[in-house]
Amino acid sequence: MGIAFESLYSDIAGRTGRLTVGKKTIKTPALLPVINPHLQLVTPKEMRSMGVEALITNAYIFSQSREYRQRALDEGLHKVLDFDGVIMTDSGSFQLSVYGQVSVTNTETLSFQRDIGSDIWVPLDIPTSPGADRGIAERELGITMHRLAEAKEVFGKDAPVAGPVQGGIFTDLRAQAARGVTDLNFTFCPIGAVVPLMESYRYRDLVSVVMAAKTGLTPSACVHLFGAGHPSMFALATAMGCDLFDSAAYALSAKEGRYLTTHGSFKIDELADLPCACNVCRTHTAEELNNDAGRERLLALHNLYVTVAEISRIRQAIFDGTLWELVDERCRGHPQLLAGYRALLGCAGSLEKSDRVSKRRFFYRGSESCSRTEIVRYQQMLSRLQLGNSVLIAFDGGMRDEFDDTLFFKPPFGPYPKELRETFPVGQSEIPEWDDAMVSTGCRGIRYLMESHPKSRFVVSCKPCWEAIVRQELENIEVRNDEI
Ligand code: GUN
Ligand code: ZN
Numbered sequence: 464m465g466i467a468f469e470s471l472y473s474d475i476a477g478r479t480g481r482l483t484v485g486k487k488t489i490k491t492p493a494l495l496p497v498i499n500p501h502l503q504l505v506t507p508k509e510m511r512s513m514g515v516e517a518l519i520t521n522a523y524i525f526s527q528s529r530e531y532r533q534r535a536l537d538e539g540l541h542k543v544l545d546f547d548g549v550i551m552t553d554s555g556s557f558q559l560s561v562y563g564q565v566s567v568t569n570t571e572t573l574s575f576q577r578d579i580g581s582d583i584w585v586p587l588d589i590p591t592s593p594g595a596d597r598g599i600a601e602r603e604l605g606i607t608m609h610r611l612a613e614a615k616e617v618f619g620k621d622a623p624v625a626g627p628v629q630g631g632i633f634t635d636l637r638a639q640a641a642r643g644v645t646d647l648n649f650t651f652c653p654i655g656a657v658v659p660l661m662e663s664y665r666y667r668d669l670v671s672v673v674m675a676a677k678t679g680l681t682p683s684a685c686v687h688l689f690g691a692g693h694p695s696m697f698a699l700a701t702a703m704g705c706d707l708f709d710s711a712a713y714a715l716s717a718k719e720g721r722y723l724t725t726h727g728s729f730k731i732d733e734l735a736d737l738p739c740a741c742n743v744c745r746t747h748t749a750e751e752l753n754n755d756a757g758r759e760r761l762l763a764l765h766n767l768y769v770t771v772a773e774i775s776r777i778r779q780a781i782f783d784g785t786l787w788e789l790v791d792e793r794c795r796g797h798p799q800l801l802a803g804y805r806a807l808l809g810c811a812g813s814l815e816k817s818d819r820v821s822k823r824r825f826f827y828r829g830s831e832s833c834s835r836t837e838i839v840r841y842q843q844m845l846s847r848l849q850l851g852n853s854v855l856i857a858f859d860g861g862m863r864d865e866f867d868d869t870l871f872f873k874p875p876f877g878p879y880p881k882e883l884r885e886t887f888p889v890g891q892s893e894i895p896e897w898d899d900a901m902v903s904t905g906c907r908g909i910r911y912l913m914e915s916h917p918k919s920r921f922v923v924s925c926k927p928c929w930e931a932i933v934r935q936e937l938e939n940i941e942v943r944n945d946e947i
Contacts (some may be wrong), residue, residue, distance in 0.1 A: 464653045465621040466583065467654070468685035474786040475836060476677065476704035479778050482517075482685050483565045483653075484582045484623055487549050489516035491685065492701050492781075495775045496549060496767060497711035500524065500531050500546060504714050504763035507546035513771055516548045519709045522576045522585075523555035523565060539580035551625075551709070552576045557690075560590040560656070569610040570617055573624065582929070583651065584624050586614045590689075591631035593668065600631030608643050615647055627655040627689065628808035632668060634675035641679025651685050652676075658690035666696065666803025674701045674810050682817065694725050694773040698793045699803055702776050702786055704817070708774075713766035717759050725764040725773050726796035731762060741768035771887035784822025787835050791828045808834035815839045825892035830900035834874045837888045841876045842908045846915030848880065854916070856909055858925035866922070870912075874901035877908015902929055906936035913937070 468491075470478040480491045496510055498520040507518060535543050540550050554572040555565035567575075569587040576584035586607050587610055589603040599897070607629045607850045615623045626649025630636030637654075644652050652677050660669045680686065687707035697708055712723065721728045724738065731753045737744035743765040747755065755761055780789040794804035807814075811834050818836040825837055851867025858872045870878040874897055879889045894901065913921050923933050924943045933942055 466623050466685065468650060468683060470682070472782050473817060473819050474781040474784050474822070475702040475790075476814050477561075477701040477777070477781050477786050478704070478706070479781045480685070480706060482549075482706070484549050487582065489549055489779070491706040492697070492774055493517055493707050494770055495519040495549075495687075495707060495709040496713060496750075496770075497521075497709055500528065500544070504717060504760050505767055507544045509764075510767065511546060511548060513767060513833050514775075515767075515771060517551065517707075518544075518546060518548065519551040519553060520544065520553075521557065522572055522579070523550035523558055523567065524580060525552075526567065526572070526575050532753060534625060535579040541580060549582045552579070552581040552585065554587045556585070556588050556590055556627075556655075559587070560592070569613055573614055573618060573622075577618070577622075582623060584614075584618075585627065585653070586610045586624060588627040588629055588655055588880035590658075591629050592656070593632045593659050593665070595631050597631075597633055597636075600629075600633050600636055603631075604629050604636055604640055605687060608640070611644060611649065620648060620842075620885075623651075625649065625651045625653050625687070627653045628676045628680070629632055629655050630672075630676075631656065637672055637675040638679040639681045641676045642693055643679075645679060645681055645684065650661055650683065651687065652680055653687035653689045657688060657808075659694075661690070661692045661696065661915045664797065664799035665925055666699070666729045667806045668798050669696075670699075670703065670803045670806040670810070673700070673705065674807075674813070677704050678813075691727070694723060695727060695772050695793050695796045696803075697770075698777055698780070698786065698790045699807065701781070701802065702807060702814075710770055713770055714763050716766055717762035720753075720758070720762065721766075723769050725769065725776075725793060731758070735763075739765060739769060741765050743768070750813045783824075784819055785824065787832075787837075788826050791831060793901065805834075807833065811839045815843075821887045822891070825888045827875070827892065827894040827901065830898070830939075831902040833900050838875055838908075839903060841888055842911050843876065843933070845908055845912045847856065848912065848916075850912075850916050850919045852918070853920050854912075854922070856921065856923045858923070858929065861924075863924070872905060872909075872925075877905040878912055897929075899932060902932050903936055909940075910937055913940075 467483040470480040472479045495517045525531050559565050588607045591600045591603045626644035628640045630640040686705050686707040691708045720731045722731045734749040743761050780786045794800040815836040853866045855866040855869045856878045860871050862869050922941045927944050
């Protein structure tokens, strides 16, 4: 029993892996579509045929349902939903955050989740609103932590219970909460109360909250981003180390007549064409889809296809080591996603530690690329080069005899010895014509090299057009304009 997580490939802080619950194993990152038993636009069986391996439903709805409560207790959740994959159940916490109270206790909801045969149970955590002040956030976190400890005590250390990380908008509380769930030996850790952040496009805050939570979790914990969300943000969340998403967006959007794409949603009555390869979009025109009596269901099907396909695309990007490029692409879809992406790049120093050593390639996609983990890593490594008394950094790639060592220059990485010419990242990177941002970043590499080799004398040889940037980044550097 229990929940086990194994990571296979990694990229940035993202990973592909395997989550095992009891006898069932699913691939991660994974999407857990939200199922409301009373309102199944797409059935669990249909989801299974689309490659969905796990889903999430609300135990509170089952427990309050005249139609489903007894059936779930008698037949089990898997039979009632006709789904043989992993089923996770949420407690009444979401209702708690919306309606302020629920008529169930922590041990009652956990017992009920156990009794209906759920694979992953969620205690009655308190999702602290982002607007809550520190006092409230601390008090609510205290109650949540008490309930998590109670769950372990009452149901045993191997019970498949999730340990949600709360703490509101306060990063130190999030880190403390994460350390707390780690100390309680939870290996499946949802990050909670982020739905209001995502609904109001506060992706910068989302990044700070998730990154803070991650500092207190072990890399072996499977991380679920509760209530996420729109497929345009999965790549960003995966890059931070989130492994599971439980989207209701496919159904909620469908109800509102919204058509999801990986770069935003559209109102179906405003679409002239359907930019998607799924079965719904290939068998309907935009007008037919809009006017179809079964529009809600067709939209839900399309939305789910798009969402599931994005998860596959993310898994492939992790396998290739191209997740930064996918994040870059997705985060151009909305200015607030771009703000979140930039906030993530601001964490490159800590992300570098989990990033992988070698990748398929590095594509330069504009000045944001200058902050990527590969550059942080490469420039840190420069201190390990062994250099003589005089060192030339030749932007044009030509050798000069009068120096002990000649290094070449590839922005945005910086100086490199010819032995690294073919290796990642210098060798496996594609850059367009040099721009100011990448040359500045490359000069930062020269600066690190100079700082770590104080006994060597450095000279830069470059075209006159780069001299101003070189001098701005490297005070008192000797610059030559000779070209070979
Ligand atoms: N669904 C969305 N957010 C949350 C959360 O913080 N806790 C629980 N239990 N469910 C959620
Ligand atoms: Zn489609």
